[in-house]
Every structure is written in C-alpha cells, then in structure tokens.
Amino acid sequence: MTKPAEIRAHVLANLDHYLAELEKQLTGQGGTVVYLRSADEAADYIELLAREREVRVTGGAEGIRRQIEQLEPRLEDYLKGEPCVAVESVAIEGSGIGLAGAAFLIADAGAICLAGERTGAARPRVQVVLAGIEKVLPRMRDMAVFLPLVGGSDVRFLTGPRRAGELDGPEELYLILLDGGRSELLANQEKRDLLRCVRCGDCLPGQAGGRAVTCPVAIDIESLPLLLREEAPAEVSGWKFRLWGFVMGRPRLYEFAGQMLRAFWREQWGLPAPAAKTFRQLWREGKK
Amino acid sequence: MSRDALFESLRLALGRKKFQKPSTPPEPLLLNRNWTLEQRLERFREAFAAQGGMLHEVSSAEQAQALVAELLAGGEAVASGAPLLAELGILALAGVQSGFTDAELLRNACRTARIGISSCHCLLAESGTVVLRFTPEEPRSIALGLPLSLIIVSRRKLLTNLDELLGLNPRSFESASETAMVNGSESSEIHLILV
Numbered sequence A: 001m002t003k004p005a006e007i008r009a010h011v012l013a014n015l016d017h018y019l020a021e022l023e024k025q026l027t028g029q030g031g032t033v034v035y036l037r038s039a040d041e042a043a044d045y046i047e048l049l050a051r052e053r054e055v056r057v058t059g060g061a062e063g064i065r066r067q068i069e070q071l072e073p074r075l076e077d078y079l080k081g082e083p084c085v086a087v088e089s090v091a092i093e094g095s096g097i098g099l100a101g102a103a104f105l106i107a108d109a110g111a112i113c114l115a116g117e118r119t120g121a122a123r124p125r126v127q128v129v130l131a132g133i134e135k136v137l138p139r140m141r142d143m144a145v146f147l148p149l150v151g152g153s154d155v156r157f158l159t160g161p162r163r164a165g166e167l168d169g170p171e172e173l174y175l176i177l178l179d180g181g182r183s184e185l186l187a188n189q190e191k192r193d194l195l196r197c198v199r200c201g202d203c204l205p206g207q208a209g210g211r212a213v214t215c216p217v218a219i220d221i222e223s224l225p226l227l228l229r230e231e232a233p234a235e236v237s238g239w240k241f242r243l244w245g246f247v248m249g250r251p252r253l254y255e256f257a258g259q260m261l262r263a264f265w266r267e268q269w270g271l272p273a274p275a276a277k278t279f280r281q282l283w284r285e286g287k288k
Numbered sequence B: 001m002s003r004d005a006l007f008e009s010l011r012l013a014l015g016r017k018k019f020q021k022p023s024t025p026p027e028p029l030l031l032n033r034n035w036t037l038e039q040r041l042e043r044f045r046e047a048f049a050a051q052g053g054m055l056h057e058v059s060s061a062e063q064a065q066a067l068v069a070e071l072l073a074g075g076e077a078v079a080s081g082a083p084l085l086a087e088l089g090i091l092a093l094a095g096v097q098s099g100f101t102d103a104e105l106l107r108n109a110c111r112t113a114r115i116g117i118s119s120c121h122c123l124l125a126e127s128g129t130v131v132l133r134f135t136p137e138e139p140r141s142i143a144l145g146l147p148l149s150l151i152i153v154s155r156r157k158l159l160t161n162l163d164e165l166l167g168l169n170p171r172s173f174e175s176a177s178e179t180a181m182v183n184g185s186e187s188s189e190i191h192l193i194l195v
C-alpha cells in the first residue's frame, strides 16, 4: 500500500478517535463542531443560523441544500463525476455567512484545510465549513503527502475564528460534519476502502483521457461498482461532449470562462467541472 | 443526529470500544533536500515568476524604501504591523497608513488604498508559495484584500518546501487563526520584496 493509503486506512479504522480529537482541538480554539445526518439537515441548520444572525438567504433552505450537495457531494455521486464546485459559494446575501467545503481536516491541529481557487475571496462574518466525517487526518505533517494530491492555487488552514486583537476574519467558525451514509459504508468491509478517497479527481470520467489511472490511496478503480462508474453524462453527446473534453484538459480555460458560463455549463449540460491542476502539478513536481 | 449516536454507530461499525486508543499512525516521509540558500533562491525565482508574481531582491533598507515608493507612485497604501516593515522604514513613507487598532478604520482604509503591504510567515522555494499567517499584526484584508499585495520578507524565511515547514514546527499552525498558502493570484497583483 502507498503511504497515503496506509494513513487513510488507519484513520478509517479509528475514525471515532480522530473525530473526537479534532473536535476537542477545534472547540478549544473557539470553533463549533456539529454532527449532522444529511444535506437536508445541514441546510435546515444553516438556514436557522442565518435567521438567528439576521442574514437574508436567497433561495431558502432548498437553495442552501443544492449548494451543500455541490460543495460536499456524497462520495458515490462524486465518483460518478457529478459536478462539484471548488470551495466557496455565495448563495447567502452580503458577506454574512460563507459556505465552504473542506479538502481535509487535521485532528492534532484542529484545522480545516480548504483547497481551491480563491478560497479566501469572501470574508464572511460567520464561516461555515462542510465536511464528510471521513476527511480527517491524524497530524499536520500528514499534509506533506496529502496536499500534493489535491488541486487549487489557494490553500487555507482555518484553525478557529478570529482571535483576541484580530481586526478581521470570521467572528464565528462552524464545522458541520456530515454522515450522509458514510457510517454505513464504514460498516461494510468491501465498501469501507472507498472512504479512503481524497477526491483528487484523477479517476473521474473525462480526467483520465485514456491513460491508466493509479489511485493515490490504492482504491481499486477498475472494480469500483458499476453504479459508480457511469461514463460522462449520457445525454451529452456530439460537439458539446467534444468541447467538454477539450476544456477538461485545460482548467485555466474553464476558470477563464466566467461565472455565468460556468454555471450554465454545469446546470444546463450537467457536465463535470475540471479540477484545477496547475498547483497540484507544482506540488507534485516538487515530490519527484 | 446526535453526536453520541454517531459515535456509537461508528464504534459499532469499527468494532472499537469507547476511549480505545489507536495504534501509532503510519509516518509520512518528509523530503529533506538540504538546498543551499542560492539553490532555494534560484528555484523560488523561477516558480514564483511562473505564477505571475513579481519578485524584487534588495540588499538594504534604503533600496526597499525606494522600491516601495516607486510602486506607490504617489498613491495610498495600508501596511500591517509586521516588525520588519517598521525596521525597514516602510511605515514612515508618504502615503502609507499603518498602526490600525480598530476594525472599522482598517476597513475604511482598505476601501481607498490600492496597495496592501505586509510580511509573511515564510516562502516555499520548490513551489513558489507564499505562506501567510494571520494575526493581530497581520490582518487578512491587508495581506490579500487589495488590488496589489506587496509582501516584504527576509531571505532567511525562504524554506525549501512544504515538508521543511511541516518538519520544523508542525504545531505552529494552532498559534494563529489561519494560515494561507498562496500560489499566484488571478484577482490581484502580487509583488514580493526579498531583503
């Protein structure tokens, strides 16, 4: 097994321990940790929080739920190539509440790692981060092997809300840990390994481009159940599909396409977004 | 879902007992390259430029001041409370506002200024990364919130790579509320002065 695979397997086998450590550490640094069952529960929670903080929410709980599913899609949906947004989202008006999806959680530092493009662009008063319970890693130094696996030119480690004397930064930091069927996957020996996935995107439909993919956490991609291995959305064909393939190989171009176009891309055609690769390649180069 | 119910189902799924300690986790291998300062500089120059960053290298406070004045071009800047900036005489330059202790005043200053001047925690040569750590002296809005981010830092802060940073003091992250690792920026210009 590769080192990342070994570490992920160790975390999953002791998940309750590392979640408890993360919770204790982050709470000690002023953060709030919440465990919720599903995207629906999380949406209700966030809507209530917005109401309490007197922040207006466009699209209501339903709008929030859609965002949650994009920020932190279920693992099965992710591996099927469901579109998923990088990190930050702005469904909530003003900069009252910001939503983000975590790339990793680090137990010993009580840290949330966000990785993507412009992850710190919004400066909300209340920062809410969503993460599947499987995303935890034992120690900060594990980032040496895991950070190079994910994309994004902007990496942030949130270790709590703003501290005494700080003039900016979120006044409140919430980490919502989602079960979303993960504890069931964990109970199933065959499926538990899937939770090792760090969402590097390499095996997603369209990303491989014909070359053999080696999963960094040694998930047997060939034998991923059929339900996870659907090809690129079936209803998309012809020139749209070719354009998709072209842009997929060029994350910068996709970034360049502009907010509206990208939203259209995802919602009208149901096409997965390409992962940003430049930063990842850089980190990787360093590893050679 | 209650926390306890989740933990109960996790333990059941994993066959673990309450408060059971795990075995020691596998150690990640940290890559130690032992690059000389010159090697680190060379690599950083290349990687930083590749991301669209502008690197300036100076060898005295006077040179640093002259460079900042040139970038300011008579405009306004806000500066952080990083000790290095005061040592180099940057805070005394015309058009540079600093010494913020009030959030509202800082916000207003950032609305009109074009340049944010700050220092950083360290630099990573291999990837051309600027590592920023936000503290009362180093607010986020000065370091990254303005059209031009000007970061002034000592050559001594140039590390080889992420592995070196993590190996040095992995627990240092908890000492601040946020650490950002920035590789170029699509929304603003980044200039770095190495002293």
Ligand code: SF4
Residues within 6 Å of the ligand: A196, A197, A198, A199, A200, A201, A202, A203, A204, A213, A214, A215, A216, A217, A218, A219
């Ligand atoms: S290659 Fe492995 S880690 Fe990467 S997305 Fe696929 S299953 Fe997950």
